[in-house]
Amino acid sequence: MAVKSVLRMGEPCLLLKAAPVEQFDTPELHALIQDLEDTMQAMNGAGIAAPQIGVSLRLVIFGQKASDESKNPRYPDADSVPYTVLINPVITPVNAEMEDGWEGCLSVPGLRGIVPRYVYLQYAGFDQYGNAIDRLVSRFHARVVQHECDHLDGVLYPMRITNLKDFGYTEVFFPGQNIIDD
Secondary structure (H helix, E strand, O other): OOOOOOOOOOOHHHHOOOEOOOOOOOHHHHHHHHHHHHHHHHOOOOEEEHHHHOOOEOEEEEOEOOOOOOOOOOOOOOOOOEOEEEEEEEEEEOOOOEEEEEEEEOOEEEEEEEEEEEOEEEEEEEOOOOOEEEEEEEHHHHHHHHHHHHHOOOOOHHHHOOOHHHEEEHHHHOOOOOOOOO
16 A cells, blocks of 8 residues: 555654554455555564554564564564454463563664563454454563563553663764664
């Protein structure tokens, strides 16, 4: 469909709790998912949430399609995450183990920060056809899901940083590493 503009930190839509998706397998929903996919791919995102393109619905997409074997240039050392459309997600930590890790965001361009996230979690929800999704995941996959689902509750990753000394410009923290960060 189209690459959309990604809202940036400070935009009111990014601070709202998104509404649940109530109808599945509609032309409008499929068009929104295609817009999200086009935008995520154009910006080399690991994932994207509907509020990031100004649509306050509980819908995220993340990961890479099986046909795309290349590494994400924004997270070159990360394990691959399967392409997923996740609607009306529910996240449940499996235990209390947390791990600090670097994050960036299409809505917070040029910056990175260390964010604590649950290492193991279960997530459930639906795909665009209304089929149930229920997965147990860990590490980078779990981090991506938590990051994207935070957008559905009006939370951006800088709000989760526990030490602001660990928040700054990508080029300063990673000089010469050529990490793409929009």
